[in-house]
Amino acid sequence: MKTLVWVEHDGSTVKDATLSAVTAASKLGEVHLLVVGQGVDAVATAAAKIAGVGKVHVADDAAYAHALAENVAPLVVELMATHDAFVAPSTTHGKNIAPRVAALLDVMQISDILSVESEDTFTRPIYAGNAIATVQSSDAKKVITVRGTAFDKAATEGGTGEIETVASTGDKGLSTFAGSEIAANTRPELTSAKIIVSGGRALGSGEQFHALIDPLADKLGAGVGASRAAVDAGYAPNDYQVGQTGKIVAPEVYVAVGISGAIQHLAGMKDSKVIIAINKDEDAPIFQVADIGLVGDLFKIVPELTEKL
Amino acid sequence: MKVLVPVKRVLDYNVKPRVKADGTGVDLANVKMSMNPFDEIAVEEAIRLKDKGVTEIVVVSIGEQKSQETLRTALAMGADRAILVVSETKVEPLGVAKILAKIVEEEKPDLVILGKQAIDDDNNQTGQMLAGLLGWGQGTFASKVEIADGSVNVTREVDGGAETDTLKLPAIITTDLRLNEPRYASLPNIMKAKSKPMVNKTPADLGVDVTPRLTTLKVVEPGKRSAGIKVADVDELVMKLAAMGISK
Numbered sequence: 001m002k003t004l005v006w007v008e009h010d011g012s013t014v015k016d017a018t019l020s021a022v023t024a025a026s027k028l029g030e031v032h033l034l035v036v037g038q039g040v041d042a043v044a045t046a047a048a049k050i051a052g053v054g055k056v057h058v059a060d061d062a063a064y065a066h067a068l069a070e071n072v073a074p075l076v077v078e079l080m081a082t083h084d085a086f087v088a089p090s091t092t093h094g095k096n097i098a099p100r101v102a103a104l105l106d107v108m109q110i111s112d113i114l115s116v117e118s119e120d121t122f123t124r125p126i127y128a129g130n131a132i133a134t135v136q137s138s139d140a141k142k143v144i145t146v147r148g149t150a151f152d153k154a155a156t157e158g159g160t161g162e163i164e165t166v167a168s169t170g171d172k173g174l175s176t177f178a179g180s181e182i183a184a185n186t187r188p189e190l191t192s193a194k195i196i197v198s199g200g201r202a203l204g205s206g207e208q209f210h211a212l213i214d215p216l217a218d219k220l221g222a223g224v225g226a227s228r229a230a231v232d233a234g235y236a237p238n239d240y241q242v243g244q245t246g247k248i249v250a251p252e253v254y255v256a257v258g259i260s261g262a263i264q265h266l267a268g269m270k271d272s273k274v275i276i277a278i279n280k281d282e283d284a285p286i287f288q289v290a291d292i293g294l295v296g297d298l299f300k301i302v303p304e305l306t307e308k309l
Numbered sequence: 310m311k312v313l314v315p316v317k318r319v320l321d322y323n324v325k326p327r328v329k330a331d332g333t334g335v336d337l338a339n340v341k342m343s344m345n346p347f348d349e350i351a352v353e354e355a356i357r358l359k360d361k362g363v364t365e366i367v368v369v370s371i372g373e374q375k376s377q378e379t380l381r382t383a384l385a386m387g388a389d390r391a392i393l394v395v396s397e398t399k400v401e402p403l404g405v406a407k408i409l410a411k412i413v414e415e416e417k418p419d420l421v422i423l424g425k426q427a428i429d430d431d432n433n434q435t436g437q438m439l440a441g442l443l444g445w446g447q448g449t450f451a452s453k454v455e456i457a458d459g460s461v462n463v464t465r466e467v468d469g470g471a472e473t474d475t476l477k478l479p480a481i482i483t484t485d486l487r488l489n490e491p492r493y494a495s496l497p498n499i500m501k502a503k504s505k506p507m508v509n510k511t512p513a514d515l516g517v518d519v520t521p522r523l524t525t526l527k528v529v530e531p532g533k534r535s536a537g538i539k540v541a542d543v544d545e546l547v548m549k550l551a552a553m554g555i556s557k
Contacts, residue, residue, distance in 0.1 A: 068474065069437065070446055092467040096449045099402070099437035108403040108522035111432045121526065126430050127326040131335050134526040174446035175476045178462060182470040195555070220555065228486065238452065238466045238487060245347075245426065245486065253555060263325060270534055274553065276546070282539075291537035294546050304543045309550070 001029030001119055004057070004079055006088035006097070009035065009043040014050070016192040017089035019153035022050055024146040025087040026154070027116035030054050032083065033161065036072055038065035048161035051154050056161040061168035066177035067093050073100040074169040080105055085142040090248070094145050102143035109143040110135060114150040128244040128267035148191050149250035149271055183237055190242065193223030195253045198242055198269070201229035202258025202280070202298060209235040212302045213257060219309050225249065225269075227259045243268035258298045261286030278302065310456075311365045312355040313418040314388065315409055316348040318372055318379040319429040332527040335429075344379045347424025349386075350484040353491040354454060355422050356387040361456050363420075365389050369412055371405050373397050377507060384502035385494030391507040396519060400512070402430075404519035406438035411515040413443060418479065420461065425450050425483040436483035446476035450485040 003025040008015040018033075025031045032055045035044045044058045057079060063071045076097070080086055086101055088094030090112050102109040113122040114132065121136045122144070190196060197217040203209040209230065217224045226236035228243055242249055244267040254272035259265060261277070261284055269275070270289055277290035278298050287293045294301060320326060321341040329336045344352075355366045368383040369392040370376040380391040394408050413421065426433035440447035448454070448463025452471060455462040464473045466485045494502070512519045540546045 066472070066474075069440075069449075073441060092450065092465075095433050096437060096447070099434035100441035100447065102434070103403065103406055103438035103441035106403070108401050109432070109434050109438075110523065111434060125531070126528070127320070127335055128428065128431065129531055130326040131328045131528050132531050133528045135523045136526055137523055139522050173477070174444075174480075175448075175474050178473040178475045180467070180470060180472040182472075185469070232487065237470065238485075239469050244428070244431070253553070264322070270531075275534075275537075276550075287539070288536050289534040292546065292549055293537065293539045294543070295539060296542075301543055305546060308543060308547045309555075 001084045002082070003028050003031055003085040003087050004076070004083040005031055005033050006086070006094055007033050007035045007043065007047050008089050008091045008093060009037065009040065011037060011040065012042050014043060014046045014156070015091070016153055016189070017091050017148045019050065019156065020148040020151040021087050021089040021146045022053065022154040023151040024113065024116060025085070026052055028085055028119060032057060034076065034079065035059070036064045036067060036075065038062055044163050046156070048163055049157055049159045050161070051158040053159045053161040056163045057166045058163055059166040059168060063168055063171040067097070068175050068177065069097045069100045070172045070174040071169070072097050073104060074172065075166070076101045077104045078169060079166065080141060085144060087144045087146060090145045090147050098143055098145050105141055105143065107139040107141050107143050108137065109145070110137060111145050112147045113144055114147055128264055129270070130263065147248055149248055183239070187217060188221070188223040190223045190225055190247045190249050193251050195220045195222035196225050196249055196251045197222045197255045197257065198225035198227065198259060199230055199236065199257050200227040200259030201233055203230060203235055206235045212298070216255070216302055216306045219306050227265050256286050256290070257302060259286055260284045261289065310362045310420070311367065311416065311418040312358065312363050313413065313416055313421045314348070314351050314355050314366060314368050314383065315421070315423050315435070316352065316368055316370050316379050316383050317345045317424070317427045318342050318370065318376045319345045319427055322346055322428055328528055328530045332529060334525065334528050342375070344382050345424050345427045347426060347484050349491040350486070350488050351422040351424050352383045352386050352388060353489045354484060357489060358454070358456060367392065367416055367418065369394065369409065371396060371400050371408055380507060381502050382494065384505045385499040386492060387498070390505055392510060393507060394510050394512060394515070396512055399521065400519045401521050401523060402432050402434035402438055403522065404512070404517065405435050406442055407517045408512055408515055408519070409439050410442045411517060420478065420480060420482065422482045422484065425485055436481050440481040446480040448474055448476050448480060449483045451482050452485050452487045454482060454488065
C-alpha cells in the first residue's frame with residue numbers, strides 16, 4: 001500500500017505531529033510525504049530526512065500559503081490517484097482538510113486512529129475515549145487521521161526521501177486568509193511536551209492562572225494547559241485546552257492544578273504516564289485517575305511547590 | 310437569507326457512557342439523550358444572526374424517529390421549521406453529508422452551520438464533507454462569525470491560536486465551544502414549537518445510498534487507570550517527584 005502523509009509544518013520546520021503520522025502510515029506500507037505551502041524548501045529538505053520516507057511531494061504556491069482546505073483538498077485528491085491512503089495527523093489542518101478529501105474521493109474517513117490492526121482495520125476512540133471501537137473499512141482508498149499520542153515518533157534523521165515538485169491546482173476562489181493571532185509561546189508545545197502543568201477554574205482569574213501556573217511550569221520546563229472551564233472563563237487562551245475537543249496529550253508527567261476532572265477533560269490526558277493532582281476537594285474525580293494526589297489549597301501549595309522544587 | 314442547521318440526537322454529555330457487555334457498542338437503552346452540544350451552539354448562532362439579515366432557519370436531523378424531540382428543541386430555541394430524515398440504522402458522516410447535500414439542493418440556504426463534531430462518534434467530519442460535496446468554502450471550528458456583503462468572516466480556533474478566513478457565500482461553518490452560549494428554550498416557546506412545521510423524509514426519498522463503509526467489529530472499554538496515593542504535604546510531593554527524577 002502506498003500512503004501519502006500530510007506534513008504539518010510552520011513554514012520552516014516539520015512539526016512533531018507529522019512524525020507520529022509517519023509511524024502510523026509505515027504500518028500500512030510505503031510512506032510518501034506531502035509538503036504544501038509557500039516557500040517550503042526548508043520543510044521539504046527536513047521532511048526528506050525523516051526515517052523511512054520515500055517520495056516527498058512538494059506543492060509550493062501562493063494558493064497554499066495558509067493551507068486553506070478549499071485549495072489543498074483538490075491537490076490531495078489528484079495525488080490520491082497514485083496513492084492508496086491519505087494519512088494526516090489530528091492537527092487542526094489535518095482535521096480541516098482530510099474529511100473534505102474523503103468526501104471528494106467518496107470515502108468514509110477513519111478519524112483519530114489509535115492503532116493499525118491491519119491494512120483495513122483500525123482502533124479509534126469514541127464517546128470521549130470512554131470506549132474504543134475497532135472498525136474495518138470497505139473503501140478501496142483510505143483517508144485516516146492519526147492521534148499523535150498513540151504512535152511513537154519517527155526519527156527525524158536517516159531518511160533519503162526523493163523530493164518531487166507537484167504542480168499547483170490553483171486558487172479555487174472560495175476562501176481567503178484574512179489574518180491570524182498565533183500566541184508567541186516559548187514553552188514546549190502541549191502535544192509534544194514531556195511535562196505539562198494544567199490549570200482549572202479554581203485558579204479564579206487569568207492573573208492568578210499565570211501568577212501560579214507559569215512559574216511552576218517554568219521551573220519544570222513544562223508546557224501549560226488548561227481545562228475547558230478555565231478557557232471558557234478567559235483565564236487561558238483556547239489553544240491551551242486539554243480534553244475531548246481540545247488537545248489530546250500524553251506527557252511523562254501531567255500536573256492538574258485546580259481541575260476537578262470532568263470526563264471531557266480526562267479524555268484529553270488520561271494516557272499521561274504519571275498524573276499529579278492538586279485540588280481542595282478530596283472527592284474530585286481527578287483523584288480517581290491521579291497517581292499522586294495532594295488535597296489542599298492550591299494558592300498555598302503551588303507557590304510552595306514551585307519554591308521547593 | 311436562509312440558514313440550514315443540522316442537529317444530532319446523542320447521549321447526554323453528562324451521562325457516563327457504558328460499553329455493552331457483548332462488545333457491540335455503547336448502551337443507549339433508557340439513558341438521557343440530548344442535542345449534541347456543538348449543534349446547540351450552531352442553532353444559537355443561527356438565531357443570533359436573525360438580527361443580521363437571516364430570515365429563516367431550517368433545522369434538519371438524520372436518525373431514528375425519536376430525533377424529532379431534538380428538532381422540537383431546536384424549534385423551541387427559535388428555529389422556524391424542521392426536516393426529519395428517518396433512518397433506523399446508523400448513518401455515517403459521509404452518508405449524512407450526502408443527505409444534507411440533497412437538502413441543500415432543495416432548500417438553497419446561504420449558510421449551513423453545523424457542530425464541529427458529535428460527542429458520540431467524535432468523528433469531526435460532516436461539515437467538511439458537505440463543503441467538499443457542494444464545492445463551498447468551509448469555516449471550521451468557528452469562534453466568531455460575521456456576515457458581510459456576499460461573504461462571511463469566520464474566526465477559527467486553530468493550533469496555536471486563532472485564524473480568520475473570509476468565505477464566499479454560500480458557505481459551511483462548523484462551531485467550536487466558544488462561539489456562543491446557547492439559550493434555554495422558555496416554556497411558551499416550547500409550547501409554540503409544537504405547532505411549527507416538521508416534515509419527514511427518508512434517505513431513499515432523497516436518492517441517497519447510506520450503506521455504511523465502516524464495520525464496527527467490536528467496542529471495548531479503554532484500559533482503566535486506578536487511583537494512586539495521596540500525599541500529606543508539599544514536602545512529600547517533592548520527595549515523590551525527586552524519586553521519579555523530577556526535581557528541576
